Amino acid sequence: MLVECKNVNKNYGKVKALKNINLEIPEGKIIGLLGPNGSGKTTLIKLINGLLTGEGEIFIKGKSVGPESKKIVAYLPERTYLDMNMTVNEVINYFQDFYDNFDANEAYKLLEKLGINTKDKLTTMSKGTKEKVQLILVMSRKADLYILDEPIGGVDPATRDYILETILTNFQVGASIIISTHLISDVEKILDEIIFIKNGEIYLTGSADELRREKGKSIDEIFREEFKC
Amino acid sequence: MLGKVLKYDIKSMGKSLFPLYLAILITAIVIRCFGFLAESFGVFKIINDLITGLFIVLLIGTFFYTFFVAIKRYYKNLYADESYLTHTLPVKVDTLLSSKVITSLIYIIVSSITVTLGLLIAMDMTAVIDLVKVFLQQATIMFETQKLTIIIFGLLFMLLSYMTYVFMAYAGISLGQSHSNNKIVFSIVYCIALYYIGQIIMLIFLGIMMFSSPELITNLNNNTTDADAAKNIMLFALGADALLCIAYYAICHNRLKNLNLQ
Amino acid sequence: MNWHFENDRPIYVQLVETLKLFIVTKKFKPGQRLLSVRDLAFEAKVNPNTMQRALAELESMGLIYTERTNGKFVTKDTKLLNHYKKEMALEKVNTYFTAMGKLGFTKTEALKYLKGDEK
Secondary structure (H helix, E strand, C coil): CCEEEEEEEEEECCEEEEEEEEEEECCCCEEEEECCCCCCHHHHHHHHHCCECCEEEEEECCEECCHHHHHCEEEECCCCCCCCCCEHHHHHHHHHHHCCCECHHHHHHHHHHCCCCCCCEHHHCCHHHHHHHHHHHHHCECCCEEEEECCCCCCCHHHHHHHHHHHHHCCCCCCEEEEEECCHHHHHHHCCEEEEEECCEEEEEEEHHHHHHHHCCCHHHHHHHHCCC | CHHHHHHHHHHHHHHHHHHHHHHHHHHHHHHHHHHHHHHHCHHHHHHHHHHHHHHHHHHHHHHHHHHHHHHHHHHHHHHCCCHHHHCCCCCCHHHHHHHHHHHHHHHHHHHHHHHHHHHHHHCCCHHHHHHHHHHHHHHHHHHCCCHHHHHHHHHHHHHHHHHHHHHHHHHHHHHHCCCCCCHHHHHHHHHHHHHHHHHHHHHHHHHHHHHHCHHHCCCCCCCCCHHHHHHHHHHHHHHHHHHHHHHHHHHHHHHHHCCECC | CCCCCCCCCCHHHHHHHHHHHHHHCCCCCCCCECCCHHHHHHHHCCCHHHHHHHHHHHHHHCCEEEECCCEEEECCCHHHHHHHHHHHHHHHHHHHHHHHHHHCCCHHHHHHHHHCCCC
8 A cells, every 4th residue: 555544633723624534545546535625635635745743643655754755755735835036947956956756857848848948937937837837846756656736726728738638647657646626527537546535534435437337427426416515 | 965955045045145245245345445535535434434334234234134034044944835845855854953053053154254354344443453352351361261262252152142042033933833823923922932931041040050059150168260250150151052052942843843834 | 539538437438438439440440559558548638547447348358459568459350340330330229219219209200210201
Protein backbone atom coordinates (compact mmCIF):
# COMPACT_ATOMS: atom_id res chain seq x y z
CA MET A 1 0.00 0.00 0.00
CA LEU A 2 1.27 3.40 -0.93
CA VAL A 3 -0.55 5.30 1.79
CA GLU A 4 -2.00 3.93 5.01
CA CYS A 5 -4.08 5.98 7.40
CA LYS A 6 -4.86 4.35 10.73
CA ASN A 7 -7.34 5.86 13.16
CA VAL A 8 -6.61 9.36 11.99
CA ASN A 9 -8.38 12.10 13.90
CA LYS A 10 -8.04 15.83 13.64
CA ASN A 11 -9.75 18.33 15.88
CA TYR A 12 -9.73 22.08 15.65
CA GLY A 13 -10.68 22.88 19.20
CA LYS A 14 -14.11 21.37 19.55
CA VAL A 15 -14.66 20.86 15.84
CA LYS A 16 -13.90 17.35 14.65
CA ALA A 17 -12.55 17.77 11.15
CA LEU A 18 -11.62 14.12 10.71
CA LYS A 19 -13.15 11.25 12.66
CA ASN A 20 -11.38 7.94 12.85
CA ILE A 21 -10.19 7.76 9.26
CA ASN A 22 -8.93 4.37 8.16
CA LEU A 23 -7.81 4.37 4.58
CA GLU A 24 -5.51 2.56 2.21
CA ILE A 25 -4.34 4.01 -1.07
CA PRO A 26 -2.81 1.61 -3.60
CA GLU A 27 0.00 2.22 -6.04
CA GLY A 28 -0.48 3.04 -9.69
CA LYS A 29 -3.97 4.47 -9.50
CA ILE A 30 -5.67 7.80 -10.06
CA ILE A 31 -7.90 8.39 -7.07
CA GLY A 32 -10.60 10.98 -6.65
CA LEU A 33 -11.02 12.36 -3.15
CA LEU A 34 -14.52 13.73 -3.45
CA GLY A 35 -16.63 15.59 -0.96
CA PRO A 36 -18.38 18.87 -0.32
CA ASN A 37 -16.52 21.88 1.05
CA GLY A 38 -15.59 21.40 4.67
CA SER A 39 -15.85 17.62 4.48
CA GLY A 40 -12.24 17.13 5.53
CA LYS A 41 -10.59 16.61 2.14
CA THR A 42 -8.03 19.36 2.56
CA THR A 43 -7.46 18.43 6.21
CA LEU A 44 -6.60 14.88 5.24
CA ILE A 45 -4.33 16.11 2.46
CA LYS A 46 -2.52 18.50 4.79
CA LEU A 47 -2.00 15.73 7.33
CA ILE A 48 -0.41 13.51 4.70
CA ASN A 49 1.85 16.39 3.72
CA GLY A 50 2.84 17.29 7.25
CA LEU A 51 1.23 20.70 7.27
CA LEU A 52 -1.01 19.70 10.13
CA THR A 53 -0.48 17.44 13.12
CA GLY A 54 -3.22 15.15 14.26
CA GLU A 55 -3.81 11.87 16.03
CA GLY A 56 -3.40 8.47 14.54
CA GLU A 57 -0.82 7.15 12.11
CA ILE A 58 -0.10 7.96 8.53
CA PHE A 59 2.45 6.03 6.52
CA ILE A 60 3.60 6.75 3.01
CA LYS A 61 5.44 3.78 1.56
CA GLY A 62 6.01 2.68 5.11
CA LYS A 63 7.53 5.98 6.20
CA SER A 64 5.98 8.34 8.74
CA VAL A 65 5.30 11.89 7.69
CA GLY A 66 8.62 13.72 7.66
CA PRO A 67 11.53 14.65 5.40
CA GLU A 68 11.72 11.08 4.08
CA SER A 69 8.07 10.97 3.05
CA LYS A 70 8.24 14.49 1.64
CA LYS A 71 10.88 13.34 -0.83
CA ILE A 72 8.39 11.06 -2.55
CA VAL A 73 5.25 13.18 -2.32
CA ALA A 74 4.53 15.99 -4.78
CA TYR A 75 1.88 18.38 -3.56
CA LEU A 76 -0.10 20.96 -5.48
CA PRO A 77 -2.12 23.04 -3.03
CA GLU A 78 -5.07 25.20 -3.92
CA ARG A 79 -3.16 28.38 -3.32
CA THR A 80 -0.10 29.90 -4.98
CA TYR A 81 2.79 28.91 -2.77
CA LEU A 82 5.78 30.13 -4.71
CA ASP A 83 7.90 33.16 -3.81
CA MET A 84 6.42 35.73 -6.15
CA ASN A 85 9.66 37.70 -6.35
CA MET A 86 11.38 34.84 -8.11
CA THR A 87 11.57 34.28 -11.82
CA VAL A 88 10.52 30.95 -13.25
CA ASN A 89 14.17 30.02 -13.74
CA GLU A 90 14.88 30.71 -10.07
CA VAL A 91 11.95 28.58 -8.99
CA ILE A 92 13.15 25.71 -11.17
CA ASN A 93 16.59 25.97 -9.57
CA TYR A 94 14.90 25.96 -6.18
CA PHE A 95 13.08 22.74 -6.94
CA GLN A 96 16.25 21.22 -8.36
CA ASP A 97 18.15 22.13 -5.21
CA PHE A 98 15.76 20.48 -2.83
CA TYR A 99 14.28 17.59 -4.79
CA ASP A 100 16.53 14.91 -6.22
CA ASN A 101 13.67 13.56 -8.30
CA PHE A 102 12.88 16.84 -10.03
CA ASP A 103 13.24 16.74 -13.80
CA ALA A 104 14.15 20.28 -14.85
CA ASN A 105 14.29 19.41 -18.55
CA GLU A 106 10.74 18.15 -18.43
CA ALA A 107 9.66 21.36 -16.72
CA TYR A 108 11.37 23.55 -19.32
CA LYS A 109 9.83 21.49 -22.09
CA LEU A 110 6.32 21.88 -20.72
CA LEU A 111 6.79 25.58 -20.06
CA GLU A 112 8.07 26.16 -23.57
CA LYS A 113 5.04 24.40 -25.03
CA LEU A 114 2.86 26.91 -23.24
CA GLY A 115 4.99 29.79 -24.39
CA ILE A 116 5.90 30.84 -20.87
CA ASN A 117 9.09 32.89 -20.72
CA THR A 118 11.18 31.44 -17.92
CA LYS A 119 12.94 34.73 -17.32
CA ASP A 120 9.66 36.34 -16.26
CA LYS A 121 8.99 37.09 -12.62
CA LEU A 122 6.01 35.31 -11.15
CA THR A 123 4.42 38.57 -10.07
CA THR A 124 4.03 39.58 -13.70
CA MET A 125 1.94 36.54 -14.57
CA SER A 126 -1.80 36.10 -14.61
CA LYS A 127 -3.42 33.82 -12.07
CA GLY A 128 -4.01 31.14 -14.69
CA THR A 129 -0.40 31.17 -15.79
CA LYS A 130 0.85 30.95 -12.21
CA GLU A 131 -1.33 27.92 -11.65
CA LYS A 132 0.02 26.27 -14.79
CA VAL A 133 3.58 26.92 -13.64
CA GLN A 134 2.85 25.33 -10.27
CA LEU A 135 1.24 22.33 -11.94
CA ILE A 136 4.21 21.87 -14.25
CA LEU A 137 6.64 22.04 -11.34
CA VAL A 138 4.72 19.44 -9.39
CA MET A 139 4.22 17.08 -12.33
CA SER A 140 7.91 17.37 -13.27
CA ARG A 141 8.81 15.59 -10.08
CA LYS A 142 9.20 11.84 -10.36
CA ALA A 143 7.28 11.24 -7.16
CA ASP A 144 5.51 8.16 -5.88
CA LEU A 145 2.46 10.10 -4.83
CA TYR A 146 1.00 13.22 -6.36
CA ILE A 147 -1.60 15.10 -4.41
CA LEU A 148 -3.53 17.72 -6.33
CA ASP A 149 -5.93 19.87 -4.33
CA GLU A 150 -8.60 21.36 -6.58
CA PRO A 151 -6.33 21.49 -9.63
CA ILE A 152 -9.05 22.59 -12.03
CA GLY A 153 -11.06 24.96 -9.89
CA GLY A 154 -11.39 28.47 -11.26
CA VAL A 155 -9.74 27.90 -14.64
CA ASP A 156 -11.15 28.11 -18.15
CA PRO A 157 -12.13 24.93 -20.04
CA ALA A 158 -9.05 24.99 -22.24
CA THR A 159 -6.77 25.17 -19.22
CA ARG A 160 -8.83 22.44 -17.60
CA ASP A 161 -8.16 20.16 -20.57
CA TYR A 162 -4.49 21.04 -20.46
CA ILE A 163 -4.30 20.20 -16.77
CA LEU A 164 -6.00 16.82 -17.21
CA GLU A 165 -3.77 16.06 -20.18
CA THR A 166 -0.65 16.94 -18.21
CA ILE A 167 -1.78 14.70 -15.37
CA LEU A 168 -2.34 11.76 -17.74
CA THR A 169 0.97 12.18 -19.55
CA ASN A 170 3.05 12.36 -16.41
CA PHE A 171 1.38 9.44 -14.79
CA GLN A 172 4.42 7.40 -13.80
CA VAL A 173 4.14 3.64 -13.65
CA GLY A 174 3.64 2.70 -10.03
CA ALA A 175 2.87 6.23 -8.88
CA SER A 176 -0.54 7.28 -7.67
CA ILE A 177 -2.35 10.55 -8.04
CA ILE A 178 -4.91 11.81 -5.56
CA ILE A 179 -7.17 14.46 -7.02
CA SER A 180 -9.28 16.29 -4.53
CA THR A 181 -12.13 18.20 -6.09
CA HIS A 182 -15.79 19.04 -6.04
CA LEU A 183 -15.88 19.47 -9.84
CA ILE A 184 -16.55 15.80 -10.35
CA SER A 185 -18.00 15.61 -13.84
CA ASP A 186 -14.92 17.24 -15.38
CA VAL A 187 -12.57 14.79 -13.78
CA GLU A 188 -14.40 11.51 -13.29
CA LYS A 189 -13.47 9.95 -16.63
CA ILE A 190 -9.86 9.53 -15.59
CA LEU A 191 -10.46 8.22 -12.09
CA ASP A 192 -9.66 4.61 -11.21
CA GLU A 193 -11.00 4.77 -7.69
CA ILE A 194 -13.06 7.20 -5.71
CA ILE A 195 -13.30 8.11 -2.06
CA PHE A 196 -16.37 9.95 -0.87
CA ILE A 197 -15.77 11.93 2.29
CA LYS A 198 -18.47 13.66 4.28
CA ASN A 199 -18.37 15.36 7.67
CA GLY A 200 -14.89 14.09 8.34
CA GLU A 201 -15.77 10.46 7.68
CA ILE A 202 -15.15 8.14 4.77
CA TYR A 203 -18.52 7.53 3.26
CA LEU A 204 -17.76 5.32 0.32
CA THR A 205 -14.76 3.92 -1.51
CA GLY A 206 -14.53 1.83 -4.62
CA SER A 207 -13.68 1.51 -8.26
CA ALA A 208 -15.23 4.23 -10.39
CA ASP A 209 -16.30 1.89 -13.18
CA GLU A 210 -17.77 -0.64 -10.76
CA LEU A 211 -19.84 2.06 -9.13
CA ARG A 212 -21.06 3.18 -12.54
CA ARG A 213 -22.01 -0.37 -13.41
CA GLU A 214 -23.71 -0.94 -10.06
CA LYS A 215 -25.75 2.23 -9.96
CA GLY A 216 -26.07 2.91 -13.67
CA LYS A 217 -25.18 6.51 -12.98
CA SER A 218 -22.22 8.81 -13.31
CA ILE A 219 -20.06 9.43 -10.26
CA ASP A 220 -21.29 13.01 -10.32
CA GLU A 221 -24.91 11.87 -10.11
CA ILE A 222 -24.14 9.39 -7.34
CA PHE A 223 -22.38 12.14 -5.46
CA ARG A 224 -25.31 14.52 -5.78
CA GLU A 225 -27.69 11.89 -4.46
CA GLU A 226 -25.54 10.94 -1.50
CA PHE A 227 -24.79 14.52 -0.56
CA LYS A 228 -28.18 16.09 -1.16
CA CYS A 229 -28.64 19.19 0.95
CA MET B 1 20.48 20.80 3.29
CA LEU B 2 21.27 23.64 5.67
CA GLY B 3 23.45 25.23 3.05
CA LYS B 4 20.63 25.17 0.54
CA VAL B 5 18.09 26.65 2.93
CA LEU B 6 20.61 29.29 3.96
CA LYS B 7 21.23 30.20 0.34
CA TYR B 8 17.61 31.11 -0.18
CA ASP B 9 17.10 32.82 3.16
CA ILE B 10 20.20 34.96 2.60
CA LYS B 11 19.13 35.77 -0.95
CA SER B 12 15.63 36.71 0.07
CA MET B 13 16.58 38.95 2.99
CA GLY B 14 19.37 40.38 0.87
CA LYS B 15 16.88 41.56 -1.72
CA SER B 16 15.26 43.74 0.93
CA LEU B 17 18.45 44.97 2.56
CA PHE B 18 20.96 45.54 -0.21
CA PRO B 19 19.15 48.55 -1.67
CA LEU B 20 19.34 50.10 1.78
CA TYR B 21 23.05 49.35 2.11
CA LEU B 22 23.64 50.90 -1.27
CA ALA B 23 21.66 53.98 -0.29
CA ILE B 24 23.70 54.34 2.89
CA LEU B 25 27.03 54.11 1.10
CA ILE B 26 26.04 56.45 -1.68
CA THR B 27 24.62 59.01 0.72
CA ALA B 28 27.78 58.73 2.80
CA ILE B 29 29.93 59.48 -0.23
CA VAL B 30 27.68 62.39 -1.19
CA ILE B 31 27.92 63.86 2.29
CA ARG B 32 31.67 63.56 2.25
CA CYS B 33 31.86 65.26 -1.15
CA PHE B 34 29.49 67.99 -0.11
CA GLY B 35 31.61 68.36 2.99
CA PHE B 36 34.61 69.16 0.83
CA LEU B 37 32.60 71.57 -1.24
CA ALA B 38 31.16 73.18 1.87
CA GLU B 39 34.62 74.37 2.76
CA SER B 40 34.66 76.53 -0.32
CA PHE B 41 30.99 77.30 -0.88
CA GLY B 42 28.95 78.01 2.21
CA VAL B 43 25.66 77.11 0.60
CA PHE B 44 26.65 73.46 0.54
CA LYS B 45 26.96 73.45 4.28
CA ILE B 46 23.24 73.98 4.77
CA ILE B 47 22.35 71.24 2.31
CA ASN B 48 24.93 68.98 3.85
CA ASP B 49 23.60 69.47 7.35
CA LEU B 50 20.15 68.59 6.12
CA ILE B 51 21.30 65.46 4.34
CA THR B 52 23.45 64.50 7.30
CA GLY B 53 20.44 64.79 9.60
CA LEU B 54 18.43 62.50 7.37
CA PHE B 55 21.42 60.22 7.06
CA ILE B 56 21.59 59.72 10.81
CA VAL B 57 17.90 58.88 10.86
CA LEU B 58 18.54 56.40 8.05
CA LEU B 59 21.33 54.76 10.01
CA ILE B 60 19.27 54.38 13.14
CA GLY B 61 16.37 53.12 11.09
CA THR B 62 18.62 50.51 9.50
CA PHE B 63 18.75 48.52 12.71
CA PHE B 64 15.00 48.55 13.09
CA TYR B 65 14.55 47.67 9.45
CA THR B 66 17.02 44.78 9.71
CA PHE B 67 15.03 43.42 12.63
CA PHE B 68 11.81 43.88 10.69
CA VAL B 69 13.17 42.07 7.62
CA ALA B 70 14.28 39.15 9.79
CA ILE B 71 10.87 38.81 11.40
CA LYS B 72 9.06 39.21 8.12
CA ARG B 73 11.13 36.45 6.53
CA TYR B 74 10.38 34.09 9.40
CA TYR B 75 6.67 34.73 9.11
CA LYS B 76 6.45 34.69 5.32
CA ASN B 77 8.55 31.61 4.81
CA LEU B 78 7.17 29.52 7.64
CA TYR B 79 3.57 30.64 8.06
CA ALA B 80 2.24 32.52 5.03
CA ASP B 81 1.37 31.02 1.63
CA GLU B 82 5.02 30.22 0.95
CA SER B 83 4.99 27.95 3.98
CA TYR B 84 3.04 25.38 1.96
CA LEU B 85 6.17 24.96 -0.09
CA THR B 86 8.70 25.31 2.75
CA HIS B 87 7.07 22.68 4.92
CA THR B 88 6.72 20.16 2.11
CA LEU B 89 10.43 20.29 1.35
CA PRO B 90 12.34 17.22 2.53
CA VAL B 91 14.05 19.27 5.22
CA LYS B 92 14.01 18.96 8.99
CA VAL B 93 12.42 21.62 11.15
CA ASP B 94 15.77 22.14 12.91
CA THR B 95 17.37 23.05 9.61
CA LEU B 96 14.67 25.53 8.68
CA LEU B 97 14.85 27.18 12.06
CA SER B 98 18.64 27.25 12.25
CA SER B 99 18.85 28.85 8.85
CA LYS B 100 16.56 31.69 9.91
CA VAL B 101 18.64 32.31 13.03
CA ILE B 102 21.95 32.26 11.20
CA THR B 103 20.65 34.57 8.46
CA SER B 104 19.34 37.06 11.03
CA LEU B 105 22.74 36.99 12.69
CA ILE B 106 24.57 37.50 9.42
CA TYR B 107 22.51 40.48 8.41
CA ILE B 108 22.66 42.33 11.71
CA ILE B 109 26.42 42.03 11.47
CA VAL B 110 26.42 43.23 7.88
CA SER B 111 24.06 46.09 8.75
CA SER B 112 26.28 47.12 11.63
CA ILE B 113 29.37 47.09 9.45
CA THR B 114 27.60 49.06 6.74
CA VAL B 115 26.40 51.68 9.21
CA THR B 116 29.87 52.02 10.68
CA LEU B 117 31.36 52.29 7.22
CA GLY B 118 28.77 54.87 6.30
CA LEU B 119 29.65 56.98 9.31
CA LEU B 120 33.36 56.75 8.65
CA ILE B 121 32.96 57.69 5.02
CA ALA B 122 30.52 60.49 5.60
CA MET B 123 32.15 62.48 8.31
CA ASP B 124 35.21 63.17 10.22
CA MET B 125 34.84 60.79 13.09
CA THR B 126 37.93 61.78 15.04
CA ALA B 127 35.82 63.33 17.77
CA VAL B 128 33.70 60.20 18.06
CA ILE B 129 36.75 57.94 17.89
CA ASP B 130 38.32 59.90 20.71
CA LEU B 131 35.17 59.44 22.77
CA VAL B 132 35.26 55.71 22.09
CA LYS B 133 38.90 55.57 23.13
CA VAL B 134 38.07 57.28 26.42
CA PHE B 135 35.19 54.90 26.96
CA LEU B 136 37.42 51.90 26.32
CA GLN B 137 39.99 53.29 28.70
CA GLN B 138 37.41 53.55 31.49
CA ALA B 139 36.12 50.08 30.72
CA THR B 140 39.54 48.47 30.91
CA ILE B 141 39.99 49.98 34.35
CA MET B 142 36.56 48.93 35.52
CA PHE B 143 36.79 45.36 34.30
CA GLU B 144 40.55 44.97 34.66
CA THR B 145 40.94 43.31 31.27
CA GLN B 146 42.45 44.03 27.92
CA LYS B 147 40.90 46.44 25.46
CA LEU B 148 40.41 43.59 23.04
CA THR B 149 38.44 41.58 25.56
CA ILE B 150 36.23 44.59 26.22
CA ILE B 151 35.59 45.05 22.53
CA ILE B 152 34.88 41.37 21.94
CA PHE B 153 32.59 40.99 24.91
CA GLY B 154 30.91 44.30 24.18
CA LEU B 155 30.09 43.27 20.62
CA LEU B 156 29.03 39.83 21.78
CA PHE B 157 26.72 41.36 24.32
CA MET B 158 25.09 43.67 21.78
CA LEU B 159 24.72 40.84 19.31
CA LEU B 160 23.20 38.53 21.89
CA SER B 161 20.80 41.19 23.10
CA TYR B 162 19.63 41.74 19.54
CA MET B 163 19.27 38.03 18.90
CA THR B 164 17.25 37.63 22.10
CA TYR B 165 14.71 40.06 20.69
CA VAL B 166 14.75 38.21 17.38
CA PHE B 167 14.18 34.86 19.08
CA MET B 168 11.46 36.42 21.17
CA ALA B 169 9.67 37.68 18.08
CA TYR B 170 10.07 34.29 16.40
CA ALA B 171 8.59 32.54 19.42
CA GLY B 172 5.77 35.04 19.63
CA ILE B 173 4.91 34.47 15.98
CA SER B 174 5.07 30.70 16.28
CA LEU B 175 2.87 30.73 19.37
CA GLY B 176 0.39 33.14 17.83
CA GLN B 177 0.09 31.06 14.68
CA SER B 178 -1.02 28.07 16.71
CA HIS B 179 -4.37 29.73 17.20
CA SER B 180 -7.15 29.45 14.65
CA ASN B 181 -8.22 33.07 14.76
CA ASN B 182 -6.69 36.45 15.32
CA LYS B 183 -3.26 35.03 14.81
CA ILE B 184 -1.50 38.35 14.50
CA VAL B 185 -3.13 39.75 17.61
CA PHE B 186 -2.11 36.68 19.55
CA SER B 187 1.42 36.90 18.17
CA ILE B 188 1.81 40.44 19.47
CA VAL B 189 0.34 39.48 22.82
CA TYR B 190 2.71 36.53 23.08
CA CYS B 191 5.71 38.71 22.19
CA ILE B 192 4.88 41.15 24.94
CA ALA B 193 4.16 38.32 27.36
CA LEU B 194 7.42 36.58 26.52
CA TYR B 195 9.31 39.81 27.04
CA TYR B 196 7.92 40.38 30.49
CA ILE B 197 8.15 36.74 31.48
CA GLY B 198 11.78 36.80 30.39
CA GLN B 199 12.44 39.91 32.44
CA ILE B 200 10.70 38.45 35.50
CA ILE B 201 12.61 35.19 35.30
CA MET B 202 15.87 37.12 34.98
CA LEU B 203 15.00 39.18 38.04
CA ILE B 204 14.11 36.07 40.01
CA PHE B 205 17.41 34.48 39.13
CA LEU B 206 19.22 37.68 39.98
CA GLY B 207 17.41 37.72 43.29
CA ILE B 208 18.30 34.12 44.03
CA MET B 209 21.90 34.80 43.12
CA MET B 210 22.04 37.89 45.30
CA PHE B 211 20.64 35.98 48.22
CA SER B 212 22.66 32.82 47.98
CA SER B 213 25.99 34.19 46.87
CA PRO B 214 26.10 37.95 47.23
CA GLU B 215 29.84 37.84 47.24
CA LEU B 216 29.73 37.45 43.49
CA ILE B 217 28.78 41.04 42.96
CA THR B 218 29.49 42.76 46.20
CA ASN B 219 32.58 42.88 48.30
CA LEU B 220 31.06 41.96 51.62
CA ASN B 221 33.82 39.50 52.25
CA ASN B 222 36.39 41.75 50.70
CA ASN B 223 37.18 38.80 48.46
CA THR B 224 35.55 40.28 45.45
CA THR B 225 37.00 43.24 43.71
CA ASP B 226 34.89 45.76 41.93
CA ALA B 227 36.31 44.40 38.71
CA ASP B 228 35.25 40.86 39.52
CA ALA B 229 31.80 42.09 40.45
CA ALA B 230 31.51 43.96 37.16
CA LYS B 231 32.68 40.88 35.24
CA ASN B 232 30.18 38.67 37.01
CA ILE B 233 27.32 41.00 36.26
CA MET B 234 28.32 41.01 32.62
CA LEU B 235 28.58 37.23 32.57
CA PHE B 236 25.22 36.96 34.25
CA ALA B 237 23.64 39.21 31.65
CA LEU B 238 25.19 37.19 28.82
CA GLY B 239 24.17 33.92 30.43
CA ALA B 240 20.63 35.11 31.01
CA ASP B 241 20.26 36.23 27.42
CA ALA B 242 21.71 32.96 26.18
CA LEU B 243 19.25 30.98 28.28
CA LEU B 244 16.36 33.06 27.02
CA CYS B 245 17.47 32.44 23.46
CA ILE B 246 17.58 28.72 24.10
CA ALA B 247 14.14 28.79 25.70
CA TYR B 248 12.66 30.79 22.83
CA TYR B 249 14.32 28.47 20.30
CA ALA B 250 12.76 25.49 22.07
CA ILE B 251 9.35 27.13 21.83
CA CYS B 252 9.80 27.76 18.11
CA HIS B 253 11.01 24.22 17.54
CA ASN B 254 8.07 22.76 19.39
CA ARG B 255 5.53 24.88 17.58
CA LEU B 256 7.05 24.14 14.19
CA LYS B 257 7.17 20.42 14.84
CA ASN B 258 3.48 20.46 15.77
CA LEU B 259 2.52 22.47 12.80
CA ASN B 260 -1.03 23.58 12.14
CA LEU B 261 -1.33 25.52 8.93
CA GLN B 262 -4.90 26.46 8.28
CA MET C 1 -10.84 9.62 -34.17
CA ASN C 2 -13.97 10.24 -32.22
CA TRP C 3 -13.41 9.21 -28.65
CA HIS C 4 -16.49 10.20 -26.76
CA PHE C 5 -17.54 8.69 -23.46
CA GLU C 6 -20.47 9.19 -21.16
CA ASN C 7 -19.94 9.33 -17.43
CA ASP C 8 -22.90 7.15 -16.49
CA ARG C 9 -21.54 3.87 -17.84
CA PRO C 10 -18.26 2.17 -17.01
CA ILE C 11 -15.61 3.90 -19.09
CA TYR C 12 -13.77 0.71 -19.92
CA VAL C 13 -16.95 -0.82 -21.33
CA GLN C 14 -17.41 2.17 -23.62
CA LEU C 15 -13.75 2.00 -24.52
CA VAL C 16 -14.11 -1.63 -25.55
CA GLU C 17 -17.12 -0.71 -27.71
CA THR C 18 -15.28 2.18 -29.34
CA LEU C 19 -12.15 0.18 -30.06
CA LYS C 20 -14.25 -2.71 -31.38
CA LEU C 21 -15.95 -0.25 -33.73
CA PHE C 22 -12.68 1.17 -34.94
CA ILE C 23 -11.32 -2.30 -35.60
CA VAL C 24 -14.45 -3.60 -37.30
CA THR C 25 -14.72 -0.52 -39.52
CA LYS C 26 -11.03 -0.83 -40.33
CA LYS C 27 -10.15 2.55 -38.86
CA PHE C 28 -7.50 0.41 -37.19
CA LYS C 29 -6.43 -1.72 -40.13
CA PRO C 30 -6.09 -5.51 -39.82
CA GLY C 31 -2.53 -6.30 -38.80
CA GLN C 32 -1.89 -2.67 -37.83
CA ARG C 33 0.38 -2.08 -34.89
CA LEU C 34 -1.35 -0.21 -32.10
CA LEU C 35 0.16 2.67 -30.18
CA SER C 36 1.47 1.90 -26.71
CA VAL C 37 -1.07 1.75 -23.91
CA ARG C 38 0.04 5.15 -22.65
CA ASP C 39 -0.07 6.83 -26.04
CA LEU C 40 -3.42 5.31 -26.89
CA ALA C 41 -4.77 6.35 -23.50
CA PHE C 42 -3.52 9.86 -24.09
CA GLU C 43 -5.25 10.03 -27.45
CA ALA C 44 -8.50 8.81 -25.97
CA LYS C 45 -8.04 11.07 -22.95
CA VAL C 46 -8.53 8.19 -20.54
CA ASN C 47 -6.64 6.68 -17.65
CA PRO C 48 -3.92 4.26 -18.83
CA ASN C 49 -5.23 1.67 -16.39
CA THR C 50 -8.65 1.83 -18.05
CA MET C 51 -7.07 1.50 -21.47
CA GLN C 52 -5.06 -1.46 -20.24
CA ARG C 53 -8.22 -3.17 -19.04
CA ALA C 54 -10.05 -2.50 -22.32
CA LEU C 55 -7.18 -3.82 -24.40
CA ALA C 56 -7.05 -6.94 -22.25
CA GLU C 57 -10.71 -7.54 -22.94
CA LEU C 58 -10.23 -7.01 -26.69
CA GLU C 59 -7.40 -9.48 -26.55
CA SER C 60 -9.64 -12.04 -24.91
CA MET C 61 -12.16 -11.40 -27.67
CA GLY C 62 -9.47 -12.12 -30.19
CA LEU C 63 -9.60 -8.71 -31.81
CA ILE C 64 -6.05 -7.84 -30.89
CA TYR C 65 -2.99 -9.89 -30.05
CA THR C 66 0.30 -9.15 -28.32
CA GLU C 67 3.69 -9.89 -29.74
CA ARG C 68 6.08 -9.93 -26.82
CA THR C 69 8.64 -7.43 -27.93
CA ASN C 70 6.81 -5.74 -30.76
CA GLY C 71 3.62 -4.56 -29.10
CA LYS C 72 -0.03 -5.03 -29.76
CA PHE C 73 -1.55 -5.65 -33.18
CA VAL C 74 -5.00 -5.75 -34.71
CA THR C 75 -6.10 -9.21 -35.77
CA LYS C 76 -5.93 -10.18 -39.44
CA ASP C 77 -8.70 -12.71 -39.01
CA THR C 78 -11.32 -11.32 -41.42
CA LYS C 79 -13.77 -14.06 -40.45
CA LEU C 80 -13.69 -12.86 -36.86
CA LEU C 81 -14.02 -9.25 -37.91
CA ASN C 82 -17.06 -10.06 -40.00
CA HIS C 83 -18.51 -12.02 -37.09
CA TYR C 84 -18.32 -9.02 -34.83
CA LYS C 85 -19.54 -6.70 -37.56
CA LYS C 86 -22.58 -8.90 -37.95
CA GLU C 87 -23.09 -8.97 -34.21
CA MET C 88 -22.99 -5.21 -34.00
CA ALA C 89 -25.35 -4.88 -36.96
CA LEU C 90 -27.85 -7.17 -35.25
CA GLU C 91 -27.59 -5.03 -32.13
CA LYS C 92 -28.54 -1.99 -34.18
CA VAL C 93 -31.52 -3.85 -35.61
CA ASN C 94 -32.61 -4.84 -32.14
CA THR C 95 -32.29 -1.26 -30.95
CA TYR C 96 -34.48 -0.07 -33.83
CA PHE C 97 -37.24 -2.57 -33.22
CA THR C 98 -37.19 -2.00 -29.46
CA ALA C 99 -37.46 1.76 -29.95
CA MET C 100 -40.31 1.33 -32.45
CA GLY C 101 -41.99 -1.06 -30.07
CA LYS C 102 -41.88 1.62 -27.38
CA LEU C 103 -43.60 3.96 -29.83
CA GLY C 104 -46.35 1.38 -30.18
CA PHE C 105 -45.53 -0.14 -33.53
CA THR C 106 -45.53 -3.84 -34.30
CA LYS C 107 -42.59 -5.46 -35.95
CA THR C 108 -44.38 -5.59 -39.30
CA GLU C 109 -45.22 -1.91 -39.13
CA ALA C 110 -41.70 -1.06 -38.12
CA LEU C 111 -40.42 -3.05 -41.06
CA LYS C 112 -42.66 -1.04 -43.41
CA TYR C 113 -41.08 2.17 -42.13
CA LEU C 114 -37.69 0.73 -42.83
CA LYS C 115 -38.57 -0.15 -46.35
CA GLY C 116 -39.92 3.29 -46.90
CA ASP C 117 -43.49 2.05 -47.54
CA GLU C 118 -45.00 4.37 -44.97
CA LYS C 119 -44.96 7.99 -46.00
